[in-house]
Amino acid sequence: MSRLNRNRLEAGGLIDRARPLDFVFDGHRYHGYAGDTLASALLANGVRLVGRSFKYHRPRGIFSAGAEEPNALVELRADARREPNSRATVTELFDGLEATSQNRWPSLGLDLLSLNRFLAPFLGAGFYYKTFMWPAAFWEKLYEPVIRRAAGLGRAAREADPDHYEKATAFCDVLVIGAGPAGLMAALAAGRSGARVILADEDFLPGGRLNTMAGEVHGQPAAAFAAHVAAELASLPNVRLMTRTTVFGVYDGGTYGALERVADHLAVPAPFQPRQRLWRIVARRALLAAGATERPIVFGGNDRPGVMLAGAVGTYVQRHAVLPGRHVALFANNDGAWREMLDAAATGANVETVVDVRPNVAPELVEAARARGIRVFTEARVIATQGRTLRSFDVLSPGGRERLAADTLAVSGGWSPCVHLTCHHGGKPAWNEALAAFVPGATPPGLAVAGAANGTFGLGAALREGAGKGAEAAGALGFPVPPLDVPQVEDAPFALTPFWHVGESRGPAFVDLQNDVTAKDVGIAHAEGFRSVEHLKRYTTLGMATDQGRTSNVTGLAIMASLTGASIPETGTTIFRPPYSPVALGALAGHHRGKDFRPVRLTPTHEWARAQGAVFVETGAWLRAQYFPRKGERDWLETVSREVKAVRASVGLIDVSTFGKIDLQGPDAGTLLDRVYINTFSTLAVGKARYGVMLREDGFVMDDGTTARVAPEHYVMTTTTANAAKVYQHLEFCLQVLWPELDVSLASVSEQWAQIAIAGPRSRQVLAKIVDTGVDVTNEGLPFMGAVEARVMGGVEARLFRLSFSGELGYEIAVPARSGAALAEALMQAGEEFAITPYGVEALGVMRIEKGHVSGNELSGQTTARDLGLGRMASTKKDYIGRVMASRPGLVDPARPCLAGFRPVNGSSRLRAGAHFLPLGARPETANDEGYMTSVAYSPHLGHWIGLGLIVRGPERIGERVRAYDPVRGEEFEVEICAPGFIDPEGERLRG
């Protein structure tokens, strides 16, 4: 197999040669090994062209070996599992992997849209803002479709994602982010102390830099040392080693967001395995050991496939045993890159040239290079490159200009510590002149930084710092930390001369490879006044998209700094925000999608209603029976009208268990109720219920409902379904904050009691058949607004209320929830002779509108009791919440829209809720607006549509005609104002 991997070294690397893997890229079959990434496997097979760039469709290759990759973005997998913008450099190879290059048409090799390159002069900085300003209509029709076709990244899948995602929470004493040298030592120090440790790393193999370097640590190859430490950590019961896990955000209170790619390294997740898991990690202390990202130097033609970060070249050679090319050159400004290339050469890479911008380079490095036959150019720079994939490059040195052959050009401009997470609370990184890099500034509470992420670039120093800070974190939490034997590694001195951009470049010199932003674009932004880094970013798109400028931020702002004459720290960086790297929306949703978006609540009679053929509707979290269609009924309106007529003519039943129910017990319960309701409850007789309205402190209505007194110190309150939790919270506020001296205990009993309403002229007869012997339900025994505790169905405890929402004689029967379905059955049986009819919330709504009762549409939070015609209920003899503010002039203005009924002048018109009222003949303008229709229904009783609404001086205008104007539906109709009570306005039915 390895003969097919023409760029694979015969031996070495952290790949399993016994486990060959097949994969497909752009329709071609290739082979790799377990331990490969897609990028390393492509390089092993000699695939160098992997994508086209975002704007100009320039050919692009693999640029890095990590999460910072700007170029090698592919569509991974196919069909419903297709995932665009997957970074080949962090995609773990699996057998059967399928990937497709992006942003090319029709093929990668022949990309017709690459003619964008010739349009480059028009696509420069700010092109969106300049070119497409005018005419506006062209945007949707012409510009956007063309741009969408020509520019952009991968295509999302068209089908719904077949995999599932989930969320989880973990807690630990010490969270270590990054399992490189510093992270491993930190986790070991903290882990051995007994502290609960989580060590998270985005790689599938812990070790970080240890896995990509040549040389030994502790007398063994560096990678073997890493494996040894990882094995010990895995064996500690108090340590959780989480690979394939990216910590992407730091939130308040020591909370960290992390994404675990549970099954991304498999073709398809194992049965029942989630694809990804979103972790919320709560850590008492955390240590960031996320390493550093190499940055390039900007020069002409620096985007050509074959130009690659020097550290990436080292990684492919050492970790994957892959030679990215046959003729390797280096362009650098620092000693570290030289050592990387010398190690690569020692491992088998053919390094031919080194170009360094510095006039003086450590003699031992120069000697070592020359000893290997490497040509060395100092005080030199690369100014141009040639080839579809890299073939040659031009060097400008004191010796003149020279063209040199190379298929791989390693670049290093130094290293940028991964400070991102330290900035998530608004902390700014600090510029370190000696390192020519931003290092962490103020960090979020509890978060320390170690190793390269802290600017500690030497391996030995990173190991020591990691061990020290790991011990410190555990020690601060009181864990006894045993001394740790930190491996001794001698660090070579750090030597770097900052260098960002080759001014003598020929051809476009890219700063941001992912967004096709060139050094020239930065110049344009500067010339046009977009000089703040934040403006630079928005104007040129530098640092946006999936890589968030990992390899371009610092170079971009350094170039801007040189243009403005300000220093780099004065220029500053853009703000790093979570997430550190892209997180799929699916992972953020977890199981909560589709019908699982939120939990549903089922009523005690849910199964019974289903058996009755109910259609259900979501009302808040509840599923309620909306109506009960019967065979032959044409539509919902026919069904609902039948249900309404049945109730008005005989009897019907509906589950009203969803109302909030609150028990109030204690000597001060009546006092509390007097203070929260506008009317008085302390005087309510035991065995009676009363309708109450409660206000918010600002004087507007909060909720309504009936409250019954079942014992001298025991009331039962009902709330609307929607406001159950809010009212409970409000009552607790009154008791705990406002009046802690009141002796009242609250208990929510919403779940304890199933409650079924029966309504209609026959309801008393039905009730009489289910109550136990001796329970008096006559008009005298249980008068209107009566409330008694009783037994029903042969010994089942119950609360009986004589209430009515429909306007008919009606009762509500509460029984323990488990008896709810039995109660429904018993009522059906008892009502059989009266053709008792189950009805749903639609019919309930129709009947309350016919009766003129207010409901959620009217209790909008913008209405006063007076607006709703309930002002006379308000007691003048006591204070209650909202009383003072409700008497403000604006709230008692007689010109406020008040509740009224509406009927169409043309009897056949369908009314529409939301329609606004205008005087007849008035133009539809805000100045003429007199209110709006809140609720409408077709009244089977009256044979036409009716409505409730709020209209200026409504009660004074009965009989007047106005225009109901509904611009949303393009309808309007004339309506007559009437009293809000279309049926039995005297209330004879419910008192009879």
Added chain:
Amino acid sequence: MRIPCPYCGARDAHEFAYLGDATLTRPDPAAADAADRFHDYVYLRDNPAGRHQEWWYHANGCRQWLRLTRDTRTHAIEAAEPARRDATQADMPGAAS
């Protein structure tokens, strides 16, 4: 954000409902200037950058109203006290022994 509930222990802020300024006292409704005082009580709020006292309700926990002292700039929580301190303490006159 993690809120140190005195009863439940540290819990995520998602379990709580926020109300706002906890330094306000409901005015005397019988006062001559009650209308003005209620206006201030309902609508006027300081918006301090820094230390702030505010009400949080542990809706999905012990159902206590808590008075939190929180730094609005950093979300650091200095203290979380129950609104009704005596609820768990038998220190009221006449409490059973």
Added chain:
Amino acid sequence: MADRSPHDPLAGIAFDRVPPAGAYGVTGEPGIVVSTAEEPFIALVAARNGFGASVAERLGRAFGGPGLDRPHAGFGSGSTVVGIGPGRFLVLSRAEADLPGTLRAVLGTEAAITGQSDAFVLFDLSGARVPDLLAKGAPVDLDPRVFPVGDAATTLVAHIGATLWRSGETGWRVLVARSFEASFTRFLLGAGAEYGLRLEGRG
């Protein structure tokens, strides 16, 4: 949803029904066994202002447990007392049909008593993977080192209000409002399928 793959633990399970008893998820020895526990009598005890400690102590003496006013589950013979808020306790009993009456006799006027026998479904979770399952729903640190047997927490589990406590080394109890029974069971299946989950029928 129609688009759920057969790998999805919730494929084919109605969202608005309590799923039937049976084996869910990966085959083999289940990592989690779920049943709805038989402790049919429940009442809420709310101590009047200032009586929290006294009520806790009396409940401890009458029903077992340490009698402390904190989030803790005390176990007696056939009964459990769980602290859910300051001065607030849920008392669960296997045998006391008139639990409110018994409690009134024990507590006199120190507390308000409210029958809640029908308000909750009590889930019994056992098996080695229960902590992993609960980590997917409960935002509370349930590590045995910080949440020993007897500790209790009232919190949200997968957006559903719940009171849970550790009833044994590998046993957990979760009390959930009855209307959420189907949704909560659905959470258990979704989160537990990768470990294998056996849902037992109503006892």
